[in-house]
Amino acid sequence: MRTKTGEINEALPAGRRTKLVAYFCMEYGLASSFRIYCGGLGILAGDLLKSARDLGLPMVGIGLLWRQGYYRQMLDERGIPFPAYPTYRYDFLKDTGVKVKVVIRGRQVACRVWLVDRFGNAPRYLLDTDLPENEPADRWITGQLYGWFEEERVAQEMVLGIGGVRALRALGIDPDVYHFNEGHAVFAGLELIREYMQGLGLSFADAWRRTRERIVFTTHTPVKEGNEEHGHDLLRYMGADLGLTYGQMLRLGGDPFNMTVAGLRLARMANAVSRLHARTAGSMWAEVTGAAPIIAITNGVHLGTWQDERVARAARAKDPDELWRAHQLCKGELIEFIAGRTGVRLQENVLLIGFARRAASYKRGGLIFRRPEIIEPLLSSGRLQLVLAGKGHPLDDAGTDIVAGFTAVARRHPTSVVFLPDYDMEIGRLLTRGCDVWLNNPRRPMEACGTSGMKAAVNGVLNLSVLDGWWPEACEHGVNGWQFGDGYEGPDQDERDLEALYRVLCEEVIPCYYERPERWRTMMANSIASTAAAFSADRTLREYYELMYEVRDYIGG
Numbered sequence: 001m002r003t004k005t006g007e008i009n010e011a012l013p014a015g016r017r018t019k020l021v022a023y024f025c026m027e028y029g030l031a032s033s034f035r036i037y038c039g040g041l042g043i044l045a046g047d048l049l050k051s052a053r054d055l056g057l058p059m060v061g062i063g064l065l066w067r068q069g070y071y072r073q074m075l076d077e078r079g080i081p082f083p084a085y086p087t088y089r090y091d092f093l094k095d096t097g098v099k100v101k102v103v104i105r106g107r108q109v110a111c112r113v114w115l116v117d118r119f120g121n122a123p124r125y126l127l128d129t130d131l132p133e134n135e136p137a138d139r140w141i142t143g144q145l146y147g148w149f150e151e152e153r154v155a156q157e158m159v160l161g162i163g164g165v166r167a168l169r170a171l172g173i174d175p176d177v178y179h180f181n182e183g184h185a186v187f188a189g190l191e192l193i194r195e196y197m198q199g200l201g202l203s204f205a206d207a208w209r210r211t212r213e214r215i216v217f218t219t220h221t222p223v224k225e226g227n228e229e230h231g232h233d234l235l236r237y238m239g240a241d242l243g244l245t246y247g248q249m250l251r252l253g254g255d256p257f258n259m260t261v262a263g264l265r266l267a268r269m270a271n272a273v274s275r276l277h278a279r280t281a282g283s284m285w286a287e288v289t290g291a292a293p294i295i296a297i298t299n300g301v302h303l304g305t306w307q308d309e310r311v312a313r314a315a316r317a318k319d320p321d322e323l324w325r326a327h328q329l330c331k332g333e334l335i336e337f338i339a340g341r342t343g344v345r346l347q348e349n350v351l352l353i354g355f356a357r358r359a360a361s362y363k364r365g366g367l368i369f370r371r372p373e374i375i376e377p378l379l380s381s382g383r384l385q386l387v388l389a390g391k392g393h394p395l396d397d398a399g400t401d402i403v404a405g406f407t408a409v410a411r412r413h414p415t416s417v418v419f420l421p422d423y424d425m426e427i428g429r430l431l432t433r434g435c436d437v438w439l440n441n442p443r444r445p446m447e448a449c450g451t452s453g454m455k456a457a458v459n460g461v462l463n464l465s466v467l468d469g470w471w472p473e474a475c476e477h478g479v480n481g482w483q484f485g486d487g488y489e490g491p492d493q494d495e496r497d498l499e500a501l502y503r504v505l506c507e508e509v510i511p512c513y514y515e516r517p518e519r520w521r522t523m524m525a526n527s528i529a530s531t532a533a534a535f536s537a538d539r540t541l542r543e544y545y546e547l548m549y550e551v552r553d554y555i556g557g
């Protein structure tokens with residue numbers, strides 16, 4: 001197979017990539033204002049559909065039309081975040097005229113199917129239950145992305161999986177491959193089994209085998225508890241089991257029914273989203289009998305969306321001074337944006353570090369602030385500025401505390417630290433091209449991949465990151481960015497990583513920025529050259545075709 005990320009690209013004869021693929025995902029990030037995404041999972045899905053369109057690959061996306069999307073993050077006067085849920089209407093959706101039905105909680109729920117094709121993406125179909133003929137509770141199934149509680153989540157997943165397959169049938173689309181991006185779509189596998197059993201009269205075992213030949217699965221979550229499970233009683237009450245017996249459901253997903261386990265058993269192949277994550281996922285799911293083999297296909301980003309044109313042009317021209325000017329323009333635009341949103345005007349000639357993440361504990365937001373005696377003098381002496389952003393799940397108190405911690409630091413350092421509320425694709429776009437350094441400090445090995453660092457890297461924004469997710473595949477320390485720590489995993493990991501962060505920051509990053517500008521520009525050019533092709537969504541999608549979609553052999557138990 002491949003030896004190094006990106007190398008297989010040219011070796012692939014284009015004519016072989018003919019498999020029609022239906023890609024299922026709970027969320028899609030195609031444009032900032034089309035608010036049916038939450039974070040990395042959806043933005044990856046959106047980027048892949050754009051690449052499919054760019055490369056002329058036959059892929060369609062299946063998702064849900066979220067009436068309120070993910071919540072909007074507001075701040076109260078003390079700097080504590082709280083959620084808001086505006087409702088959206090979009091005027092660019094095309095009504096396909098197709099409606100499908102799914103029985104949920106014993107009621108027929110109608111789902112309208114919309115087409116979205118205006119963001120340079122491959123066709124994407126969105127199911128929507130907000131129809132007058134549905135009961136009020138059912139109209140809200142496609143209300144809030146990752147909102148509410150377990151019963152609603154199962155209902156949403158039924159619309160995505162079962163409704164999604166029925167929508168494809170009604171649209172006359174017969175995919176060769178069904179790709180489930182995360183476990184949310186596994187009910188689509190049950191619907192395929194049902195079709196084979198009822199339509200062709202196959203036994204459960206034969207129907208399952210035929211279904212597996214057509215499914216591939218991507219797992220994203222290296223934390224066991226992050227992988228969704230549902231009780232069999234609930235699934236039966238909801239109708240998600242589609243008439244399968246308890247014994248059959250047990251063989252697919254265990255008890256309780258684990259969506260990732262079911263995904264691995266319903267697929268002929270599975271992938272993790274970086275090489276390190278493939279190792280983690282492989283040992284995490286090693287006990288699952290009959291699971292698909294998990295290979296590594298590292299995520300990538302859509303360059304047309306995430307790479308600044310001026311930066312790309314300067315990098316192609318191999319002109320370090322032009323690259324610096326392009327970068328400073330991006331930085332200036334970010335500074336303007338921050339001033340407009342917060343009233344704080346940062347300095348163009350002071351090192352600016354960005355940190356924007358989902359506010360989940362393992363990402364260790366705020367690590368850099370843990371030793372005030374080291375960080376505070378840097379912030380108050382005008383040597384360092386920080387811009388922060390991040391949203392936690394609205395029901396997660398730990399996430400709320402992380403964000404409240406950010407806003408508190410910003411208040412203590414009103415001219416050098418800012419918090420931008422409501423992290424979204426627009427903020428992500430500005431930050432990953434306008435900062436000087438992109439900080440990433442998850443607790444290894446819990447960051448499956450991370451894509452914001454790739455967005456930064458392709459813009460010459462230098463990564464300063466622990467060796468987790470994608471970074472071990474790209475990092476050449478002091479050449480195209482920096483690592484801190486040596487990949488150690490253990491009880492005193494936080495302490496060690498913090499020491500290493502301060503050491504690299506104070507001894508390498510800051511001196512390089514202020515004292516060796518030429519070196520800095522060379523590193524920016526190296527960053528772009530080493531990542532733009534290797535961590536592009538084009539490369540990821542080609543690997544999906546080469547290593548999963550086009551692989552005919554049935555593998556697994």
Ligand SMILES: *Cc1c(COP(=O)(O)O)cnc(C)c1O
Pocket residue numbers: 038039040041043356357358423424425428429449450451452453455
């Ligand atoms: C790219 C992006 C992400 C994913 O980045 P991570 O590195 O996985 O945190 C999340 N949210 C937004 C808005 C993004 O643009």
